[in-house]
Every structure is written in C-alpha cells, then in structure tokens.
Amino acid sequence: MLAMSKKVKIVKGSGGFGGPLVIGVNGKKDKVMYVTGGHKPAIVDKICEITGATAVNGFETSVPEDEIMVAVIDCGGTLRCGIYPQKGIPTVNIMATGKSGPLRQYITEEIYVSNVDVDQVSVAGEEEGAEEPSETVQQTSSEETEKETETEQKSTYSKDKKIMETRAEQENKSLLTKIGLGAGKVINTFYQAARDAVETMLHTVIPFMGFVALLIGIIQGSGIGDLFANIMSPLAGNIWGLMAIGLICSLPFLSPLLGPGGVIGQVLGTLIGVEIGKGNIPPNLALPALFAINTQNAADFIPVGLGLAEAETKTIEVGVPSVLYSRFLNGVPRVFVAWLASFGLYK
C-alpha cells in the first residue's frame, strides 16, 4: 500500500445511519462524484484533500461507474440514496436519511453513511484497511455458484429443497403437479407482493404521513393556518396565482434545488389541500394545482435517470440543460391546460 494514498474515514453524523466507511483511491477508482443539485459540499473537498482523489460534479457530467471511489449525495429518502449502493458504490449522504425509498434493501452499513458533515470526515489509520465492497460482492456471488453446483446432484428428493422445488425440476410433470405448482407460484407471488407493499408502507408512506399530519396539526392548531390562508388563498385560489407557482418552480436554476425527494411539492400540496378542505380554495382548482406544484418534477434527478438509461457522457451533458429548459417551457402551459380540463369537476 502506498504511503501517499491515504484513506479517509467517514462516520455518520448524529441521527445519521450506516458507516463508518473507510475509503481510498484504488487503481482506477479515483473520483469523488457529487450529485447535489449543482453546489459542491465542503466534505467533497476534504475527502479529495485526504485521498488525492478528483472531484466530479455528477450533475454536469457522468463518470464511468468503475472510476467512482465514492458518491456524495443529498437525498431526502426517495431514490438516489439507494441507486449507488445498489451498484456497489460507497455512498455518503449529506442528509440524515436512513434505510428508505424503493431501493432501501441496498442501503447497508457497509456501503452507506448519512448526515455527514466536515467533522465526520477524518484521516483513517493505516491499520483500518478498507474492505473493498467489490470484493465482497464477488465473494458472495462465487458462494452462490458453489451452492448451485452442490444442489445439482441428482436424487428424487434433496434435503436442500422442499418437495415443491424438487417437483418443479422434474421433466415429466403430471397435470395435477402442474396445477399445484401454478397455484403455489401465484400464491407465493401474492405473498411476496404483500410483504413488499407492507415494507413500502411502513418505511416510506407512513413516515411521510406522520410528518405531514404533524405539519397540518401545527398549521391548524396554532393559528398560523389563518396566516397561511391569507397568503395561499389569493395565490392558489385562482388560475393566475397557480400559473405563477408553476412558473417559479420550473425556473431552470431553481428547479433542481426544489426537486429532491419531492418534499417541497408534497408540502405545498398539503398546504393547498388544507385550504381546499376549509373551503378557501374551490375544489376544481385542485387539478391545476397538482400541476402547478410539480413543474420542477424530477429536475434534480436528470443525471441519475439518464444514467439508468445507460446514456453516454455527452448525452448527459446535453440532457441536463435540455430537460431543465423543456420543464420551463412546459410548466405554465401544463397548469393552464389542467385548468381548462378542470371545468365541470366537482360541480
């Protein structure tokens, strides 16, 4: 191990999750990629300083996955916090997000650490050699292949498998077996789907519901509600105000900052919903309002989404401004068309 390439130790901040990660430059992996809506967090500089890695703004360009040493993100718990761990890339989140979002099963302590600020980043002692995540991945996959070869030995019933699994492998299945297997498969699929759905509800929907309910409680119980009503009703209570909200949210320099986690949109939606419930905003305006609060939709996610589409670096460089411009061009017309479509709703 070269003395000059020091490793960096990153621990979780208070209320954070995961870690500690110990990472350093390793062969081709020498880039710190930050996908944080454009600005460069201070920890990126510190990590680069310690390890000698190069900082790359993932929002402007893309980096081949095998050159990323660590990804730095600011995800509030929807998508990005799971995407890099899924690809086996160590991930540092500036926000205090734990295991959440649709890819939460990939967020583990070995590869992910959150609520990180400059104080959580330090030089690692040499004795704490980092375990390369890629190696562990390879190990598990080779173990799996071993398992598969073991179970290939032929016998009527194997102790490794349930009767159903053995039957499924037999070549000449009787009709009854086929029906049984089919029914079993469907029921298992339902059961697994139910498990996934409950997981999503528990870890993603209900926490947000709690947050929103508290917000509503404070707004309505404290009298701030009346203040909000005075601001929101003229703004969200007519089509011009809604188009103004849509315009502001779609401004190309603002939209990537409003995007993360859809949190801004969800809070705005809740505020407008409260006013609709109180009768301060006519219910048919709910439709244009849905479009107005979300003209920034996915603007923060463009490079990651294009990455999922296996786009070339060139495409990402063109795609980010292109989508921001098109969101801006579309934003207000969407609200207007939605308003036209809202005639006759709830009359």
Added chain:
Amino acid sequence: MDFIVKLAEGFINLFQTGADTFIDWMGSIVPLVLMLLIAMNTLIQLVGENRINKIAQKSAGNPLLRYMVLPFLGSFMLANPMVHSLGRFMPEKYKPSYFAAAGQFAHTSNGIFPHINPAELFIFLGIASGIQQLGLPMTDLAIRYLLVGLVMNFIGGWVTDFTTSYVEKQQKVKLSKKVHVEG
C-alpha cells in the same frame, strides 16, 4: 395557574389535531393504498419485466409510442425509478426526452396507481385530502390528473426533442439518432 393550564392545553392541541389527521389517514388511505400496492406488485411480477423490455425496443422509432405509450406502461409496470431504465432502448438523442416524459408519468398516474411512486404520493394526496375532507370523491380528480398527464407529458417529451437540438447546437455536439436493437 389558569394561564399555564391554557398554555399547556394549546400546546397539546397542536399535536392532537395532527394525531386526529394521522389516524384518519391510517383508517382510510393506508388500507386502500396497501391493497392497491399488493395487487399491482403481484400483477407486475406475473407479467414480468421481459415483456415490457420488448415493447420498449419496438417503441423507439415513433414519438407517440416513445413519449406516451411506453412511459405510461413503463411507469405502471416498472414504477419509479426503474421506468427510466427503459430509456436504454432509445437512441442517445431521444434519451433526455424519454426521461422528461417518464419522470412526469411517475406522478400523473400516481393518483390512481400509487404503486408507481409511493415515496412521493403526497404531491397528489396532499391536495386530494382536501377534496376528501369536503366529502367529494378523489377518483374524479385522479382520473383527470391521469388524462391531462397523458397528453401534456407526451408534449413535454416532444418539446424536449427541440430543446435537445438547441443545446446540441450550443455545445456543438451531435447525438446519435440511430436505434440499436440490442439493449
């Protein structure tokens, strides 16, 4: 003394209102969304990802399929964020446009099919809960949201074709328009 009691009551009241809202949702929205999620997850498992990939390959050539049919089906079948992975079947030039459309379908269909984007459900539900409070049906809103989305998201994708050409000229690069059949 009375003053302190009043203050404490006011303080607790903040949370009681929130708690009432929360338990109301737990009784109405949560079970409904859960049942929908289970049904949709099952359907997706049974239909399988391969079929939707085949549709994606065939959709690359035509704007209407590319920005309306595919992102709609894709967001339904693969949900957010994996709907964006279907973009890999598109020529480089159209990838930003596909992303623009697919990102919006992850919301406009979410009113009726909450499995698409449960993490950002409150964009719809925040507003729709006001409708519910008035005793009006949410479904009317959800259907119009989906239909307006269907048209406007297509236009959004299509407009992105032009902004992409504009940025291409700005940056003096040319993105390939060739459809490659193999993903």
